[in-house]
Amino acid sequence: MAQPLPVSPLALPLPALGPVRGVRLGAIAAxxxxxxxxxxxxxEFDPGTTVAGVFTRSKCPGAPVDWCRAILPAGRARALVVNxxxxxxxxxxAGRETCEQTAQATAALTRCTADEVYLASTGVIGEILPAERITTALPALYDALSETGWEAAARGIMTTDTFPKAARRTAMLGGVKVTIQGMAKGSGMIAPDMxxxxxxxxxxxxxxxxxxxxxxxxxxxxxxxxxxxDSDTSxxxxxxxxxxxxxxxxPPASASADAPELADFRQALDSLLEELALMVIRDGxxxxxxMTIDVTGAVSDESAWRVAMAIGNSPLVKTAIAGEDANWGRIVMAVGKCGExxxxxxxxxSIGGxxxxQNGTVRDGYDETPVVAHMKGQEISIAVDLGLGEGRARAWSCDLTHGYIDINGSYRS
Amino acid sequence: MAQPLPVSPLALPLPALGPVRGVRLGAIAAxxxxxxxxxxxxxEFDPGTTVAGVFTRSKCPGAPVDWCRAILPAGRARALVVNxxxxxxxxxxAGRETCEQTAQATAALTRCTADEVYLASTGVIGEILPAERITTALPALYDALSETGWEAAARGIMTTDTFPKAARRTAMLGGVKVTIQGMAKGSGMIAPDMxxxxxxxxxxxxxxxxxxxxxxxxxxxxxxxxxxxDSDTSxxxxxxxxxxxxxxxxPPASASADAPELADFRQALDSLLEELALMVIRDGxxxxxxMTIDVTGAVSDESAWRVAMAIGNSPLVKTAIAGEDANWGRIVMAVGKCGExxxxxxxxxSIGGxxxxQNGTVRDGYDETPVVAHMKGQEISIAVDLGLGEGRARAWSCDLTHGYIDINGSYRS
Incomplete structure (x- = not known):
């Protein structure tokens, strides 16, 4: 981590952010x-705030993941602490104790109970995280919370991300205009262990x-x-x-997420999540x-997703993209290997449209020229139709370059 | 493929080979x-030769794979053609016709039937393989077959492997000393599409x-x-x-591969297969x-194998090995992500013994010094004990370096 990494060539500027009523936030150097x-x-969230969460499927999750999973069923949140x-x-x-101490200190400041405090940590694996570093810094951080702290927060959760990631949407819900705003970090694994x-x-x-x-x-x-x-789940x-x-x-009258009254909110939420997810890939x-990968004609959406991810995870496909090589044989290989x-x-x-x-062989009179031109761009589209059913999925990945080796092959210290 | 690749630093010299009674072989520039x-x-194999085969699980297999699968149930072989x-x-x-024409031409030369001719091809995906190139060259190749053609054959099946791969064993079977000898190529994917x-x-x-x-x-x-x-199945x-x-x-009295009378042969065969497989990794x-990965304490051998392969396939583990970084947190990550x-x-x-x-955290007083020294060697051993059962497996992989990107990111032509 000696030198700051150059900003990703795929980076996007931070979009215009604003407050989300009921949320005050900030960042500090701890x-x-x-x-x-x-x-x-x-x-800090207003009293009455509800919460939903999705977590890593890793069998070796971090202590904060365990903490959040345990308190999520109550569905209430008053604070979030991220380091x-x-x-x-x-x-x-030691990791569990750090979670408890952090949550208790935060609960005291925000006048809630520890099981309303959500925790997240990102960085090196296997080193003790001293709770004092956090609890000592919390009071000053609390005093400076503001509705406009979003950009500061988006920067504060970066490890070696090369640009901050946030997005904003509005939607109509129950006749009222509501706001959705979020931030993300990673998943570059941009420095070892991060x-x-x-x-x-x-x-x-x-x-x-x-x-x-x-x-x-x-x-x-x-x-x-x-x-x-890179297929490595955190x-x-x-x-x-x-x-x-x-x-x-x-409050929505229906308890179903599919209810028409929720359609506008859902669309805005999905669009925001997609924007954040793509920012993570852009900082891969x-x-x-x-790389955008569309798979159609699969036996199910789940099957299409597995095929799309197999293409997106293939080192040979990813190195071909890096080399601007319209190497469609490797896409066939990836489809063939994934077991679906x-x-x-x-x-x-198809590449670049x-x-x-098709039909088990290269098309008659296939002219590689427009595909070669497409491969030279920054955004590569791959489409595979399996010709079996109606299942479809879209996935996103990035190329595999010398930069990946440089970033991940260097020693931690 | 402009420049020949330098020989792998992990290459081994070709071991001493000899004839296998009943086998004559050779290679030619076609x-x-x-x-x-x-x-x-x-x-060419003597009349009465039996055959066994194991094939890719790809859903998009090559035409020669389909050919061999179709004729294998008869269990008889008189010839093998590899390009x-x-x-x-x-x-x-066109691919199926090339297989048929090659098998028929070979059957005519070796006086057998086409369904006793095994075929294999390796190289670019998606280009038509003209049968004439092969059938034209076969007569001269047939005339020059010899019991000592093994090294020539091992070199003839290379694509851009950097060294030829073969191994030899003897075993006692039914009171007679028998010989087992084999060759392998790849799986470097050392040139794109190969x-x-x-x-x-x-x-x-x-x-x-x-x-x-x-x-x-x-x-x-x-x-x-x-x-x-690199996890990409061919x-x-x-x-x-x-x-x-x-x-x-x-002939063995028992039809079971586990019979004691077969133990010596099986041990020799397994040892030969392992030697060939490791040569492939050494040319990765x-x-x-x-990298040798031992997983013990899994709920089953199958589960241990999946964990070992998840470690061996992880780009982050492989780049850490390349960087001589004893980054055990990435091993924990790989175990956690694989779903077992x-x-x-x-x-x-453990690394390097x-x-x-253990027990969910780093060992008290862990001294990294001997592990750092181990990481500087050419052969890295990783051991994971899951502490759950008796399942165990060993897998082998190699590091992920700039060489991989150079080799696979360059354009095919």
Whole structure:
């Protein structure tokens, strides 16, 4: 971590942000690992805030993941504490104690109970995270919380992300205009051991926790769960969605996330989650190209997703993209290897909108010229039709370059 | 493919080879893709030769894989034809016709039927393989077959492997000394699209085909199926084992591969398969270090194998090895992500024989010094005990270096 990494060539400027009624937040330099930058973020939510969460499926999750999972069933949140630089993973009893002490100190400041305080950590695995570093910094951080602290917070949760990531949407809900705003960090794994994708989203809508959870789970499935940089799932991945209720809309009459009255909110939420997820791919370690993979004609959506992720995870596909090589044979290989139903003789493969191969062989008179031109761009589109059914999915990945090796092959210290 | 690749730093010299009674073979330059080198291999087997085979699980297999699968149930082989430079994959009807024409031409030369001719191809995916290139070259190749053609054959099946791969064993079977000898190529994917692992093994033992198949399947499961370079399974992988019967041993009385009378042969076969499989890893694209991964304490051997392969496939583990970084947190990550039963609090991780972490946290007083020294070597050993059961597995992988990107990111032409 000697030199700051150059900003990703795929970086986007931070969009215009604003307040979300019922949320005050800020960041401070607590000296957890980095010098000269903020690394501790606190958000305070109005009483009555509901919460939904989605967590890593890792069998070796970090202590903060365990903490959040345990308190989530109550569906209430008053505060969120996030630190960067130490993931508090594989830290045993000490890790659990750090969570408890952090939550208790935060609860005292925000006048709530510890089980209303959500925690997240990102950074090195296997090193003890001293609670004092956090609890000592919390009072000054609390005093400076503000409705306009979003950009500071988005920067404070970065590890070696090369740009801050946030997005904003509005939607109509129960006749009232509500706001949804969120931030994300990673998942570059941009410095060794910094293997974490975190995202925090807040809305001022009135939404009961079960409904919130249902919408978040569905949205994450189509967005964050459809991105890959290198197939290595973190121990600390987490997406939290808080609803403060400050907008004062009438609570939805339906308990179903599919209800028409929720359509506008859901669309805005999904769109925001997708924007954040794509920002993470745009900051993928060493990434120079963004790959969009559409799979259609699968036996199910789930099967299509697995095929799309197999293409997005294939080192050979990713190195071909890096080399601007329209190497469609590697896409065939990736489809073939992933174990999902596929039939060589009904498969078709397109790159950049040009159908290259179908019915088990290359198309008659295939002209590579427009595909070669497409490969030189920053955004690469791959489409595979399996010709078997109606299942479809879209996934996003990035190329695999020397930058990835440089970033991840260097020694931690 | 402009410049020949430098020989892998992990290369081994070709061991001493000799004849296998009942096998004559050779290689010729047929001009399929490469210039100035052999690229077509023919082996002829004595009448009565039995055969066993294991093939890629790809859903998009090459035409030669389909061909061999279709004729394998008869269990008889008289010839093997292998070409390098074109994989005959995703070539539709033309690919099937090339297989038929090659098999018929070979059958005419060797006075057998086409369904006793085994075929394998390795090289570019998606380009038509003209049968004439092969059938034109076959007569001269047939005339030059010899019992001592093994090294020529091992070189003739290389694509851009950086060294030829072969191994030899003897065993006692039915009171007779029998020989097992084999060759392999790849699986460096050392040039783009050259994504194939092929291995051909012959013995002079008398062994019925079902028994041969049973022993080969078991042996491959513990050897070739336990290696990974980059997780990308080829469309053309194939291991064939031929038994000519020329040794004249009494046929085994038992039909079970587990019979004690077969123990010596099985041990020799497994050892030979392991040697060949490790040669493939030693020629992994860009490899500078050989990684041996032992997983114990899993709920089953199958589960242990999945965990071992997840570690061996993890780009973050592989880049850490390349960087000589004893980054055990990434091993924890890989165990956690793979979906197999694991419990952070019973997990222990060792590198180079030094236990680093156990019971959910780093060991008290862990001294990294000997582990750092181990990481500087060419052979890295990783051991994970899951603490759950008796399941165990060993897998092998290599590091992920700039060489991999160089080799696979360059344009095909």
């Amino acid at each position: 000296g957890i690992r980095y010098k000269g930058r903020t690394d501790l973020v606190l958000a 960067a630089g130490n993931a508090n993973v594989f830290t045993g009893r 293997a974490t994708m975190l995202s925090f989203v807040a809305t001022d809508a009135v939404l009961p926790a079960p409904l919130l959870q249902s919408m978040l789970s569905a949205g994450v499935k189509r967005t964050f769960n459809c991105i890959t940089v 121990t600390s991945d987490m997406v939290l969605l808080f609803a403060t209720g400050a907008a004062g809309n009438a 370690e060493g990434a120079t190209k963004l 139903p596929a039939d060589r003789d009904t498969l078709s493969v 040009v159908c290259i191969a | 001009g399929i893709r490469y210039k100035g080198r052999t690229d077509l291999v023919l082996a 390098a430079g074109n994989a005959n994959v995703f070539t539709g009807r 994504a194939t692992m092929l291995s051909f093994v012959a013995t002079d033992a008398v062994l019925p085909a079902p028994l041969l198949q049973s022993m080969l399947s078991a042996g491959v499961k513990r050897t070739f199926n336990c290696i990974t370079v 469309t053309s992988d194939m291991v064939l084992l031929f038994a000519t019967g020329a040794a004249g041993n009494a 694209e860009g490899a500078t270090k050989l 039963p694991a419990d952070r609090d019973t997990l222990s991780v 030094v236990c680093i972490a």
